[in-house]
Amino acid sequence: MADLRELYQEVIFDHSKRPRNFHPIVDASRKAQGFNPLCGDKLTVYLKLNGEVIEDVSFEGCGCAISTASASLMTETLKGKTVQEVQHLFEAFHQAVTDDHARAHDELGKLQVLCGVREFPARVKCATLAWHTLQAALKEKQDTVSTE
Amino acid sequence: MKVAETAVLQDAGLERVGAHAWREDFPILRQKVHGRPLVYLDNAASSQKPEAVIDAEDRFYREYNSNVHRGVHTLSQVATDAYEKAREKIRKFINASSSREVIFTRGATEALNLVAQSFGRGRLKPGDEVIVSAMEHHSNIVPWQLVCKQTGAVLKVVPINDAGEFLFEEYLKLLGPRTRIVAVVHVSNALGTINPVKRIIEAAHAHNVPVVVDGAQAVPHVKVDVRELGCDFYAFSGHKIYGPTGIGVLYGREHLLDAMPPYQGGGDMIRTVSFVEGSTWNELPYKFEAGTPHIAGGIGLGVALDYVSAIGIEAIAAHEHDLLEYATGLVSEIPGLKIIGTAREKSGIVSFVMDHVHPHDIGTILDHQGVAIRAGHHCAMPVMDRFHIPGTARASFALYNTREDVDTLVAGIHKVKELFG
Numbered sequence: 001m002a003d004l005r006e007l008y009q010e011v012i013f014d015h016s017k018r019p020r021n022f023h024p025i026v027d028a029s030r031k032a033q034g035f036n037p038l039c040g041d042k043l044t045v046y047l048k049l050n051g052e053v054i055e056d057v058s059f060e061g062c063g064c065a066i067s068t069a070s071a072s073l074m075t076e077t078l079k080g081k082t083v084q085e086v087q088h089l090f091e092a093f094h095q096a097v098t099d100d101h102a103r104a105h106d107e108l109g110k111l112q113v114l115c116g117v118r119e120f121p122a123r124v125k126c127a128t129l130a131w132h133t134l135q136a137a138l139k140e141k142q143d144t145v146s147t148e
Numbered sequence: 149m150k151v152a153e154t155a156v157l158q159d160a161g162l163e164r165v166g167a168h169a170w171r172e173d174f175p176i177l178r179q180k181v182h183g184r185p186l187v188y189l190d191n192a193a194s195s196q197k198p199e200a201v202i203d204a205e206d207r208f209y210r211e212y213n214s215n216v217h218r219g220v221h222t223l224s225q226v227a228t229d230a231y232e233k234a235r236e237k238i239r240k241f242i243n244a245s246s247s248r249e250v251i252f253t254r255g256a257t258e259a260l261n262l263v264a265q266s267f268g269r270g271r272l273k274p275g276d277e278v279i280v281s282a283m284e285h286h287s288n289i290v291p292w293q294l295v296c297k298q299t300g301a302v303l304k305v306v307p308i309n310d311a312g313e314f315l316f317e318e319y320l321k322l323l324g325p326r327t328r329i330v331a332v333v334h335v336s337n338a339l340g341t342i343n344p345v346k347r348i349i350e351a352a353h354a355h356n357v358p359v360v361v362d363g364a365q366a367v368p369h370v371k372v373d374v375r376e377l378g379c380d381f382y383a384f385s386g387h388k389i390y391g392p393t394g395i396g397v398l399y400g401r402e403h404l405l406d407a408m409p410p411y412q413g414g415g416d417m418i419r420t421v422s423f424v425e426g427s428t429w430n431e432l433p434y435k436f437e438a439g440t441p442h443i444a445g446g447i448g449l450g451v452a453l454d455y456v457s458a459i460g461i462e463a464i465a466a467h468e469h470d471l472l473e474y475a476t477g478l479v480s481e482i483p484g485l486k487i488i489g490t491a492r493e494k495s496g497i498v499s500f501v502m503d504h505v506h507p508h509d510i511g512t513i514l515d516h517q518g519v520a521i522r523a524g525h526h527c528a529m530p531v532m533d534r535f536h537i538p539g540t541a542r543a544s545f546a547l548y549n550t551r552e553d554v555d556t557l558v559a560g561i562h563k564v565k566e567l568f569g
Binding site for chain 2: 003013037039041062
């Protein structure tokens with residue numbers, strides 16, 4: 001159970017059971033849908049941009065504990081950041097959840113609780129779904145993003 | 149042979165001893181996963197292989213690997229004999245009239261695509277109808293969607309009830325003057341439902357409509373006699389019945405296969421090839437077997453069927469039914485858990501969802517206790533939509549599973565609850 005606790009930390013349960021920013025944004029400037037065909041996770045990410053700054057970000061959908069918590073933590077982290085800062089964070093986050101030798105990234109803050117998925121290769125896609133969907137929203141892709 | 153000795157243990161109590169003996173034939177089951185003895189309950193996705201099948205494949209490559217149907221040399225003759233002997237074993241196993249009706253394919257999926265394209269495409273006209281059920285695997289939906297798009301035919305879907313049962317009255321309403329093909333699953337991989345395929349076929353035949361049966365999930369678990377069923381086509385995969393991956397079977401009535409154009413062109417499927425006169429086709433079943441086949445796979449599948457026959461499909465079905473009853477009883481007592489698929493006629497599949505826990509999380513936590521199940525939509529997204537769920541966790545049984553495996557599963561589910569509070 002020890003390494004299961006690494007994956008399912010309290011913060012993750014907290015965010016999966018009570019996801020933050022879990023609602024649509026009516027006057028969103030961007031939105032995109034993400035889908036993981038492997039497990040059926042579906043979510044929509046809404047963005048409200050003020051120039052290059054993310055004024056508001058939210059999501060809705062249904063998914064496993066990891067994907068829901070990851071989306072929730074992502075929305076909390078991104079508010080007020082610039083698009084460039086978001087890109088940087090995405091790269092750092094992606095590395096942290098996939099690369100065993102990744103150095104600790106202080107800038108990730110709370111997002112670091114998701115690093116446990118490194119030991120669960122089948123679940124990396126759950127942790128990154130919201131982020132890939134966010135990328136699609138930023139790039140204004142119309143098609144649903146798939147993790148496959 | 150070890151199985152022959154244990155197969156005779158008919159008494160219910162002794163049968164469980166039988167399963168304990170049978171599992172010894174499967175070397176993969178001796179390992180530990182995450183430090184726990186492997187409990188393999190993902191048999192509906194793919195079953196494990198007995199030593200006899202592994203040996204047969206190994207022996208082919210070590211002792212007589214060569215191409216079939218074309219060599220004058222000894223190895224090619226030995227390989228051809230073994231491959232054709234396997235075809236005959238399959239014929240006998242499903243009780244086809246002739247081995248000309250047994251076509252080797254890559255699996256059930258390719259077999260169904262073959263029927264859709266070779267049989268369906270020439271037969272379907274705009275406005276014609278193909279009937280499938282709401283519980284089909286994607287492999288018995290998408291090939292028909294493709295051929296409908298090519299021909300302008302329309303796909304009609306027989307609904308299912310809340311238990312996951314085929315609604316026969318609704319089916320009868322859909323059968324009509326425009327119906328050209330009925331394609332239906334024998335046993336649902338997502339729900340475990342055993343469909344009344346014999347009645348389904350009789351009703352279709354009353355309208356002169358041929359019936360294609362997807363038997364991928366049925367052949368390993370229930371007795372299949374294609375002549376008794378009266379089906380026109382029957383598809384199944386080797387790897388779900390303890391055989392190799394990459395090999396499967398299409399059974400088809402000889403007169404239908406005879407009238408169908410080839411599915412793929414290439415070597416082995418032709419009689420003559422000429423730039424001047426065009427090409428002519430080989431006889432059945434070779435007309436549908438272009439290119440060098442999965443020879444070791446075919447031979448391995450033959451041995452897998454020998455293995456199953458030595459135990460007896462009825463003994464396997466009885467054992468798996470016992471596991472299903474035992475698991476259903478224990479699992480349905482767990483608060484917050486709901487079984488999806490509660491048909492009266494059911495094969496050894498327990499699909500379930502839990503309050504506040506996604507199937508994917510259930511799968512990860514069980515895996516950590518050595519329990520392999522499937523989590524997701526099981527290639528049956530319309531079934532998930534029907535029950536308004538994103539997916540299920542699914543435990544599926546095979547001949548080597550035991551009540552102890554079920555106990556470990558149930559203990560694992562309690563761990564899930566503990567972890568998720």
